[in-house]
Amino acid sequence: MIFDLIVDNVCPLVVVRISLITLIVCLVSKLYWSHIGSRLPLPPGPYGMPLLGYLPFVGYDFHLRLTELGKKYGSIYQIYLGTKRVVVINDARLIKEAFRQPVFSGRPDTELTRILQGYGIVNTDGALWKEQRGFLHSVLRKLGAKSMILGRDCLELKIRSQVKIFLNDLKSTIYNQQSSIYIRPYLACAASNVIGSLLMSMTFKSSDRKFRRIIELMEEGFRLFAIAMPVNFFPLFRFVPLVNYAYRKMQSNRDETSGYFHEIVEEHRQTLDPEHIRDFVDAYLVQHDRIKESGQDSFFSEKQLIQVMNDIFSAGLENVTSTIEWAVLFLMLNPKVQQHIQTEIDQVIGPSKEAQLADLEQMPYTEATFWEVLRRSNIVALGNTHSTLEDSSLAGYSIPATTHILPNLYAINMDPELWENPEEFNPERFLRNGRVYRPEYFIPFSVGKF
Ligand code: HEM
Structure with a gap:
């Protein structure tokens, strides 16, 4: 009126x-x-532009910008990306303190995560995440156990056989080409074969067309995510042609990979023998049927299984392939480190025996090199974004519900207060008195549990 x-x-x-x-x-x-x-102050942080917040200033190397801001605002601060409040944590102790509380275990509900329709593990939370992640862990633990279980070889044997194939392929290619080669496709093939055999009893040849397409889609997914990411914070970005293209391509790529995994699930269904579980897909289908028969409430479904397969492939493949690629580069640039590892190999394994995981216990320098590769390569510079499920507090600051929480692992890995000359590649920093020493602030896998 x-x-x-x-x-x-x-x-x-x-x-x-x-x-x-x-x-x-x-x-x-x-x-x-x-x-x-909440009577507590909000974390400090820079001002941004109206509606866009700090988004126009983040630049391409987002992790570097966030680390610079940390020098000014401290180990916990907030920025606005679009209208979304994002709390950045640059300190391992605070990341652990936050992510060990259920209230910090949410996942952001964004335009891009909605493409996944609420399925999977990486981008889900609550009861679904807990149930599905718990099941994945229990099956992977069984499949990776040291004994022969589920009628199949254990994880270590699968890895050893892939290492052999990888080295043979590499040798014959180098022999035939007599020139330098690009090792990434060979590494990707070996990594996907380990994951593929655990997940769905499948191994591939790097020349296999279908397999190449899946790898292509997984790798493209990371590039598209970086381009489409602004829509998460300001949905109107959807009308920017390049962002719109990336967003639509992510949707169609996801449909294509899901179609591929759907075929595999169907094949498994037809040959399923509950007494002889072959892999993760079999274990999932059996559990799914068991729960359905019992009439229990649960999140087990075929769509969920397909997204878990997508999640494991994309999370595992990229990280493992990139880590080994970086390892090769660091060893090429540091011949002394190579020599040191070779000495350990000669002493512990020798020229004729095949390397085993148990040998690593007697190879501290080699293990220290692995940790240093993970630190210095920063392949996961920013851990998965979490979200607060309700109003909370951290380090004396108020953290309202649905705040995005971004763990800046790069800032920790490159902090000169924690590591002497952090730019330098030096495995010795992970050794103390000849034994491997991993400081508690080194968290390359973040702290994804509560
Ligand atoms: C060098 C190797 C790897 C690195 C550095 C790495 C790093 C990470 C990080 C930082 C997270 C985020 C944790 C969080 O939510 O706070 C994560 C999550 C995850 N990773 Fe990896 N990862 C590696 C290998 C793998 C492999 C081989 C697989 C599977 C075969 C895998 C599957 C997953 C899954 C399923 C999640 C989601 C867990 C959850 O949300 O609860 N990762 N990883």
Whole structure:
């Protein structure tokens, strides 16, 4: 009634102004009260632009910008990306303190995660995540056990056989080409064969067309994510042609990989023998049927299984392949480190025996080199973003519900207070008195559990 009176008697421009002022007052008071409500201050942080927040300033190397901001605002600070509040944590102790609390275990609900329709493990939370992650862990633990279980070879044997194939392929290619080669496809093939055999009893040849396509789609997924990421914070970015293209391509790629995994699940279904579990897909189908028969409530479903397969392939393949690629590069650049590892190999394994995981216990320098590769390569510079499930607090700051929590692992790995000359590649920093020493602030796999 009052609104009608104003609209009828006041000029339209004044109405627009009053509406805008009201909107701004509402937004500011919402922010103010969410902060005052907890009686704790919000984390400090830089101001950004209206609506876009700090988004225009993040640049391509987001992790470097966030690390620079950490020098000014401390180990925990907030920025706005679009209208979304993001709390960045640059300190391992605080990351552990946060992620060990259930309230910090949420996953952001964004335009891009919605492509996955709430399925999988990497981008889900709550009861679904807990049940599905628990099941994945228990099956992988059994499949990776040291004994022959489930009627199949153990994980270590699978890895050893892939190492042999990888080295043979490499040798014959080098012999035939007599020139330098690009090792990434060979590494990707070996890594996917380990994951593929655990997951669905499948191994591939690097020349296999279907397999190449899946690897291509997985690798493209990471590039597309980087381009489409702004829509998570400002949905209008969807109308920017390049972002829109990346967003649509992510959707169609996901449909293509899901179609591929669907065929594999169907094949497994037809040959399934509950007494002889071959792999993760078999174990999942048996559990699915068991739960269905019992009438219990659960999140087991074929769509969920297919997204878990997508998650494991993309999470595992990229990380393992890139880590080994970096390892090769660091060893090429550091011949002394190579020599040191060779000495350990000669002493512990010798020229004729095949390397075994158990040998690593007597090869501290080799293990230290592995940790140093993970530290210095920073292949996961920013851990998975979490989200707060309700209002909370951390380090004396108020953290409102649905805040995105971003663990900046790069800042920890490259902190000169923690590592002497952090830019330098030096495995010795992971050794103490000839034994491997992993400081508690070294968390290359983040802390993804509670
Ligand atoms: C060098 C190797 C690897 C690195 C550095 C790495 C790193 C990470 C990091 C930082 C996270 C985020 C944890 C969090 O939510 O806070 C993660 C999650 C995950 N990784 Fe890896 N990872 C590696 C290898 C693998 C492999 C081989 C697989 C599977 C075969 C895998 C499967 C997963 C899955 C399923 C998640 C999601 C876990 C969850 O949300 O609960 N990762 N990884």
